[in-house]
Amino acid sequence: MNYSEMFFYSLSGIAILSAASVLACNNPVKSALSLVVHLFTIAFLYFNLEAYMLGVTQIMVYVGAIMVLFLFVLMLLDPTIKQINKTSAFCFQNVASVAILVFLCIITILSLEPIFYDIYLKESQDFGTPQTLGLTLFSKYIIPFEIASVLLLVGVVGSILLARRKS
Amino acid sequence: MIPLSHYLILSSVLFFIGLLGVLTKRNPVIMFMCIEMMLNAVNLSFVAFTRYKPWESLGFSMIPIEQDNGQIFVLFIMTVAAAEVAVGLGLVMAIFRKKQIVTTDDQTLTSLKG
Numbered sequence A: 001m002n003y004s005e006m007f008f009y010s011l012s013g014i015a016i017l018s019a020a021s022v023l024a025c026n027n028p029v030k031s032a033l034s035l036v037v038h039l040f041t042i043a044f045l046y047f048n049l050e051a052y053m054l055g056v057t058q059i060m061v062y063v064g065a066i067m068v069l070f071l072f073v074l075m076l077l078d079p080t081i082k083q084i085n086k087t088s089a090f091c092f093q094n095v096a097s098v099a100i101l102v103f104l105c106i107i108t109i110l111s112l113e114p115i116f117y118d119i120y121l122k123e124s125q126d127f128g129t130p131q132t133l134g135l136t137l138f139s140k141y142i143i144p145f146e147i148a149s150v151l152l153l154v155g156v157v158g159s160i161l162l163a164r165r166k167s
Numbered sequence B: 001m002i003p004l005s006h007y008l009i010l011s012s013v014l015f016f017i018g019l020l021g022v023l024t025k026r027n028p029v030i031m032f033m034c035i036e037m038m039l040n041a042v043n044l045s046f047v048a049f050t051r052y053k054p055w056e057s058l059g060f061s062m063i064p065i066e067q068d069n070g071q072i073f074v075l076f077i078m079t080v081a082a083a084e085v086a087v088g089l090g091l092v093m094a095i096f097r098k099k100q101i102v103t104t105d106d107q108t109l110t111s112l113k114g
Helices: A003-024 A028-048 A052-076 A092-116 A130-139 A142-163 B004-024 B028-052 B069-099 B107-112
Strands: none
Touching (some): A003 A028, A003 B004, A028 A052, A028 B028, A052 B069, A092 B004, A130 B069, A142 B069, B004 B028
16 A cells, blocks of 8 residues: 555545534534645645646635635634534434435445446546646637626625615 | 556545435535535546546547547536625525525525425
8 A cells, every 4th residue: 555545535535524513513613624624635635636627626725715704604604603513403304315315325326336436547647737737728618708707707796685784 | 556446436425425415414514525525426426537538548549539538628617606606605604694504405495495
């Protein structure tokens, strides 16, 4: 077992554990911090796949921006309300949904395993560098790029409209 | 050497953990976090697919797939996720200021039903 495999398996263990602790924690701030750990492990998995540009973008966008937004909103919500991370009551729908999800997960794993088992990493010279990514983004995908900027503008205007106090 | 299937299994497990959170949690902020987890699982499988290039080994090499398409998709998914979180958390704040509630199964929220 070489360095890359040890890195991958320990990272996937940390990723699954932190994802489970997002669901398991009763305090929403603790869930947010577990989500920070989860997003960092996903970024390091990108590094392990040699997608360096995406890993750095993941850390900057998710951990740097989106998680700060989450923590701001959690602090702005009334902290005196206790137990706001409770799950719904124990009922038939929850048990059924958990059972269906475990079933779907097993079906997915069993169907993925034989198809994709023999595929290993190939040599790649310029995978994931900012040069190749930028060239593709600004030549072939220039129209979706501009539409994404319009989407971000709509998001900014919409969130300001929603968060504005009616005077 | 790590086979591609291990990345896909990890991605599907993370996706189903996120889906479980969306289905069972009552706090809308935690539900948004679980949606982010699902998007990240899909991003991971995008990057793994575009790195391993399984269509060459599986005999689909006649399909012209460029090398960086999966990474471009991941960038756009991150953009959409950022916009979605900004608008969604704005909605949560607006509902909280109006009705002082932070759960999704509150009785006063049933007026939102179409």
